[in-house]
Amino acid sequence: MSTIDLAVIGGSGLYKFPGLQNAERLAVDTPYGAASGDVVLGDFAGKRLAFLARHGESHTLPPHRVNYRANLWALHSLGARRVIGVNAVGGIRSDMGPRVIVVPDQLIDYTHGRATSYCDVEGAEVKHIDFSEPYTESLRRPLLAAARAAGIAVIDGGCYGATQGPRLETRAEIARMKRDGCDLVGMTGMPEAALARELTLEYACLALVANFAAGCGDEAEISIEEIFAHLAAATAEVPRILAAMLKS
Template sequence: MTVHAIIGGTGLTQLEGLEIHQALTLDTPYGAPSADILRGGYAGRDVLFLARHGQPHRIAPHQVNYRANLWALKQAGARAIVAVNAVGGIHAAMGAGHFCVPHQIIDYTAGRAHTFFEGKLDHVTHVDFSHPYDEALRARLIAALQAEGAAFSSHGVYGCTQGPRLETAAEILRMERDGCDLVGMTGMPEAALARELALPYACLALVVNPAAGKTSGPITMAEIERVLEQGMGTIKAVLARVLSA
């Protein structure tokens, strides 16, 4: 049976309803993951859960040990990964509270340990990353969002920035010209590392704020937290549908 792993981002440091059977404290060749990997039951299925930013939420996006997280999930038995990400909306359709299942990603990060294929290698390895998200897993997320009656987009380009600061309005304009619909800080190198480990990977993104320059007022954490709280019910329902499909 496929064992799904869920990587929870901002607002999803714990999965309410998860019947925890085991907390796995794992070490990897790349150090420790962000938190214990929780093995348990959710929606009648075995599942692994990892809080990307730690538990409690304290690891900044640029300091997440993405290699350790992905390696540990595979070590724990993950065969597919659904990543939950809080993002900013660039495209006009991506208002606060809107969901998106992105189909492409552009990496604007720098200095992150982004590959397993480095150091003393027997040979250089290149992986195909033309289509970064698994289409079968994306289809299941889309079907679940439709079944929940959520406002969502079935396609989108995720632009991943370094963080932890939010972007300038000029940076968002550049990203918009590049074709980005969403902006976040944790989509890479997570997606690429999953591909290197041959783990099907897809993203469920919740827009929690308009990107810089897309609103007349400042971006506030209070507003982001409000949208996160409102969206959590849909996120959990969608995850339950994906797992039970």
């Protein structure tokens, strides 16, 4: 098996990885059921990259129905040791508006009813992972440096609040999250980050702001069309950032 230098889990708007050469598709069996789709392996920026669309390549899986355990297990079983989760988010903090890119350093989990651990399986070893720092600093730092080297503005740090979805949040919910210290809101940040830690994977989040969260911008109502337009603009920068990181 060839070495995988980096694995990327694509969120909303990123269903195929642009610029991937010599691509091959692998359907990976896991003890936790089916992953969101095939893992696509290919060459990118002189390195070997694995890509998996979190919601499926046709966006058929809502956030609470994603098989996060199978996704991480599939990448790990293929030899991936570094994983970047690309996540579409809403901005709560005033400087985290549409099209801004953030590399968060903390998170709060508001999700419920999801399979959150590999320890849930009967007979599995119970692991009490240290999750004080949910993102791996040894991966966050190169990601930030790469964005800057590529001339792409990023914000270093911020707290990601993970909500259940697929609906967007109420103004009251966002106000609560702001009081809790959240700077961003998304629906797929957990349990992905915790599962990566259980597998001892290096894991970092590249958060793409698609809209201001409810009550945080000037809009009376959030437009889905505008969300995807902003998301497309931010997503276009992802290959440049990762190319710079792999070349460094």
